[in-house]
Amino acid sequence: MTELKTGGQHGYLRIATEEAFMPEEAIDLYAEVLDGPDPDPGFVSLWGFYLRSTDERSRFIRESLIDLGARRLADMDARGIDRQIIALTAPGTQILRTDKAVALARLANDQLGEACLAHPDRFTGMAACAPQDGAEAAKEIERAVHKYGMRAVIINSHINGEYLDNPKFYPVLEAAEALDIPIYIHPNTPSRDMIRPMLDVGLDGAIFGFGVETGMHALRLITTGTIDRFPKLQIIIGHMGEALPYWMYRLDYMHRAGVKAGRYEAMKPLKKEKISDYLRENYTITNSGMAWEAAIKFAQENLGIDRVMYAMDYPYQCPAEEVAALDAMHMSAADKKKFFQTNAERVFKLDGQGAG
């Protein structure tokens, strides 16, 4: 087992690609939503818990999320993480009223951007935006890319129960395509139209609901023809692809059958032959939350060795043992380097950020 040191002496840099932060100011904004009328039930479940719980895990998460300096760097050093690709944590701006969402996106980008400029060898940012206002979101993404060198857009899944395939969000997709940066669709709790049976038994969060919500979001972009409309779009999804790689055979079969039978107005023939073609050509996945060799290899073999990247999911899930277990995977040195380092360098265009 390699030691958990940064610097790549063991053959690769460890670039963690789905790492979270939030401005301290978001805490008050979130508290306001929680105390407001009819708050989103998934948000109440997630942030009602993390903001107010006194258990050790919640405290650690709160304190780590708002740090973009010494504490985060020390945690990275202790776990052998050379670089974090950092994004505004879920639900980010997307639970807020539009004006507040726009302001939080700007604030988040300024805080994260300054930290990235201060630690260019350790941090890379993803641009936050308020998709509730598409035109404004596109401008903010452009600002974050040009001013701070951000290398992706973070979308924390549904936007008040709507998805990126809705034309109102096309400006976000256009901006990502024009700037040639990927969109990371990060989980959120399912919307109020979908959450009830999961919420009733505590399955709405990372244990199950996150994957349902985010897998569906990623799949909608394909089946609705949205990727056909923005064919250069590159999407990243975590948690081993939110199970979509495991479902590929059935997705292909049932999409073909559904289209042929003309069952749904909303499901038309696509430009590419199969759903899995889109997954292999427009999607990259990370192993956030799944430090599991078997699933990683399954995805590498079936999605493509260039399509699977390392992620830690800091601070939600960051035991050093998981890094050690992944170091110890039975995998060629070349493939392991792709997983931990070079796929991320290519997808996020990290040349010149000291990570190459």
Added chain:
Amino acid sequence: MTELKTGGQHGYLRIATEEAFMPEEAIDLYAEVLDGPDPDPGFVSLWGFYLRSTDERSRFIRESLIDLGARRLADMDARGIDRQIIALTAPGTQILRTDKAVALARLANDQLGEACLAHPDRFTGMAACAPQDGAEAAKEIERAVHKYGMRAVIINSHINGEYLDNPKFYPVLEAAEALDIPIYIHPNTPSRDMIRPMLDVGLDGAIFGFGVETGMHALRLITTGTIDRFPKLQIIIGHMGEALPYWMYRLDYMHRAGVKAGRYEAMKPLKKEKISDYLRENYTITNSGMAWEAAIKFAQENLGIDRVMYAMDYPYQCPAEEVAALDAMHMSAADKKKFFQTNAERVFKLDGQGAG
């Protein structure tokens, strides 16, 4: 590639374990529900389509479902299927008013039971029931087992938005445990509390919603402590385990974290250490809808070689090419025989039915 002949000359019998039928009488019952007030939206999507569509696939499915004789046997012969394990198709009784549900369960068991008695070397039945009336359901399961030798119970996932962990359905679980037969949880469209975002874009059916609904149902039985209450219960789920095997690492991690933090009233410590312990000891999966070597091997390796069975999903998905592809899997003869034959013989206790 072996020829698609029955009889096992190629080294194993092909026992297809998730095969569907329905009494012709159900068509009128379903039409009545579709024409009634405020029908379940998933039912409208599924059976509103299959009952009324004139496309080739729908016609084939309707005609094949109601046949328990020459047509079905010919289809089995053409595809090299030695035995079908047959169940009342989704949503079966579960969409009906209780009195009609009770009557349909009895009718379905009589029709299927007679067919099994007429073709003991080709057909094995699963018992239908109307879980809406737990006590009556338990009696009907017992009748079907004793009168017709049925070897499992079919539950077509949610029962008007409720799940088998609800104590009102305990009589069904008690009956299965007492009779020492497994419960097959077959997909249904998600309930009205969950379906909307999937339905809007045609993802509510087999392409995605089925897996969400059924995976959640199977998982609830574990996390709510229901399997702890009925520890001898054996559950079967199709479609490569509705993605739960692929999620095992995250299920274990996040269940442990959630229980430790005391986040949910409904999520308490369980008797076994991990969610995956339950999956490996109380669940068996089938590959219905997923004639895909990669996923089958992943499940065999991670769930257990004894825990993965062959299924065709007749008549919904039954191309002969899929049988041929599975015959050609790179797998030891012993493992292939477990997959196609002996796991099913053990799980359904087929000794003495001419399948051994």
